[in-house]
Amino acid sequence: MAAKLAFIVVALMLTATGLSAANLPNLVGTWTGSTEGYEKGTGYMNVNETGAFTMIISEQRGRLFTGTLSTNFSLNHTDLGLGTEGFSGIIGLDNRTIYMAEYDKGYDIGTITSNDTIELAYLEDGERAGAFIDRFHRVN
Numbered sequence: 628m629a630a631k632l633a634f635i636v637v638a639l640m641l642t643a644t645g646l647s648a649a650n651l652p653n654l655v656g657t658w659t660g661s662t663e664g665y666e667k668g669t670g671y672m673n674v675n676e677t678g679a680f681t682m683i684i685s686e687q688r689g690r691l692f693t694g695t696l697s698t699n700f701s702l703n704h705t706d707l708g709l710g711t712e713g714f715s716g717i718i719g720l721d722n723r724t725i726y727m728a729e730y731d732k733g734y735d736i737g738t739i740t741s742n743d744t745i746e747l748a749y750l751e752d753g754e755r756a757g758a759f760i761d762r763f764h765r766v767n
Contacts, residue, residue, distance in 0.1 A: 654687055654692050654745075656684060657765070657767050658681070658745065658764060659680065659763065660682065660763035662759045662761045662762075664758050665758055667754075680697070680763075681696070681697045683695050690718040691717060692715070692716050693713070693716070695711050696712050698711075713729075714727050715727070716728070722739070725738070725745065733751035734750050735749050735761070737761075745762075746762050747760075
């Protein structure tokens with residue numbers, strides 16, 4: 628009986644994995660967004676201006692993807708300023724969870740909330756430690 632139950636569980640897992648691969652989201656495109664959070668030395672920040680934050684996912688191979696994040700927070704006169712940073716990421720087995728490592732520093736853990744909406748939790752330690760919630764919408 629235990630062997631039969633184990634076989635059923637394994638079969639269901641393989642079926643679910645096959646279904647997951649079929650529904651893999653395509654993240655390639657340009658995304659723009661806003662952010663709010665806390666940064667060491669600065670405190671609470673809320674940057675909600677168009678053009679302040681852009682994520683370009685330039686390539687995706689299966690669950691792996693790569694691209695760049697650009698900030699133009701000078702619009703808001705915050706301390707974060709201008710910059711572009713590369714990243715690599717993984718789509719989780721649930722096809723909703725995202726894990727990203729930014730090349731300069733920091734990590735993002737996020738959720739694909741729709742085909743054109745992603746929410747990321749950004750975490751950074753060290754000199755400019757902080758935690759932010761980033762919301763992105765696909766523009767193309």
